[in-house]
Amino acid sequence: MPHISIRNLKVSYGAHNVLKDITVDIPDGQITAIIGPSGCGKTTLLKSLNRLIELQEEVKVNGKVLIDGDNVYDPQADILSLRKKVGFLSQKPCPLPMSIYDNIAFGPRIHGVKGKQILEQIEELEKHCPNNEVCPANTRNTARTHKNGEMDLLVECYLRLAGLWDEVKDRLRMPASKLSVGQQQRLALARTLSVKPEVILADEPTSSLDPVSARLIEEQFQMLKQNYTIVLVTHTLRQARRIADHAIFLYLGEMIEQGPASKVLCAPCEAKTCAYISGEIS
Numbered sequence: 052m053p054h055i056s057i058r059n060l061k062v063s064y065g066a067h068n069v070l071k072d073i074t075v076d077i078p079d080g081q082i083t084a085i086i087g088p089s090g091c092g093k094t095t096l097l098k099s100l101n102r103l104i105e106l107q108e109e110v111k112v113n114g115k116v117l118i119d120g121d122n123v124y125d126p127q128a129d130i131l132s133l134r135k136k137v138g139f140l141s142q143k144p145c146p147l148p149m150s151i152y153d154n155i156a157f158g159p160r161i162h163g164v165k166g167k168q169i170l171e172q173i174e175e176l177e178k179h180c181p182n183n184e185v186c187p188a189n190t191r192n193t194a195r196t197h198k199n200g201e202m203d204l205l206v207e208c209y210l211r212l213a214g215l216w217d218e219v220k221d222r223l224r225m226p227a228s229k230l231s232v233g234q235q236q237r238l239a240l241a242r243t244l245s246v247k248p249e250v251i252l253a254d255e256p257t258s259s260l261d262p263v264s265a266r267l268i269e270e271q272f273q274m275l276k277q278n279y280t281i282v283l284v285t286h287t288l289r290q291a292r293r294i295a296d297h298a299i300f301l302y303l304g305e306m307i308e309q310g311p312a313s314k315v316l317c318a319p320c321e322a323k324t325c326a327y328i329s330g331e332i333s
């Protein structure tokens with residue numbers, strides 16, 4: 052699992068300096084929450100980690116983001132493999148206009164994964180998730196003897212990993228757009244996972260969900276952190292307190308405080324963090 056080190060990161064849109072010299076480490080195998088008032092630069096920081104930020108107009112980035120020691124802003128860096136390694140889950144789910152099944156198969160297909168490679172991908176998943184019912188053995192045996200069996204199995208594994216399988220297993224060919232928003236967000240998670248990322252960036256992934264669906268996503272994150280480095284932007288302190296191990300507080304583009312979530316979210320050192328968690332600033 053990769054460790055991310057952010058060094059002197061500055062981001063501006065035109066003349067507007069949005070992130071001001073951020074230096075912080077993001078531990079691997081944990082959930083790091085980025086918190087702070089609206090407009091303080093949370094999404095900008097998150098999208099800087101896999102260079103999605105460059106899709107914005109007039110954006111300028113200075114400084115370094117090191118993933119396992121390699122600077123993602125190195126001129127030689129391979130952006131496609133970076134974005135594959137560092138997956139992104141957006142605020143609102145946006146399923147592809149195709150079936151539930153094809154939404155999951157899409158990524159592996161465009162990366163040319165088939166046949167034996169699919170089985171290898173499944174075996175890797177099983178190794179990483181030994182305690183999860185990601186891929187029951189009986190399914191595995193039948194999948195090997197059916198046409199398209201490997202892809203069927205891969206789709207099943209990722210739907211299980213995202214906690215959606217039981218709800219959709221009887222209607223895999225249905226358009227994904229017919230799922231509830233909460234289910235669509237778990238589908239988006241399954242799709243993100245299907246291209247084998249090592250880091251998951253999530254930008255307020257539960258903000259458009261009802262509380263029950265939000266909890267389901269939170270539960271999946273807590274399970275997934277064993278095998279992925281997770282960075283979560285959240286605007287709800289309660290969510291951060293429930294699931295974050297580590298926290299970063301941003302205010303007007305500056306990093307005010309960071310550290311173990313229990314400290315930053317419950318007993319911070321800085322006056323601004325205190326003001327934020329007590330609700331004085333929002």
Ligand SMILES: Nc1ncnc2c1ncn2[C@@H]1O[C@H](COP(=O)(O)OP(=O)(O)O)[C@@H](O)[C@H]1O
Nearest residue numbers: 064069088089090091092093094095096107108
């Ligand atoms: N594409 C853009 N062009 C210009 N300004 C932007 C752009 N995206 C965000 N901003 C500005 O940058 C600041 C930080 O935005 P953002 O990172 O989205 O904050 P947050 O996610 O914390 O709400 C805000 O003032 C916002 O208006």
Ligand SMILES: [Mg+2]
Nearest residue numbers: 093094095254
């Ligand atoms: Mg945002």
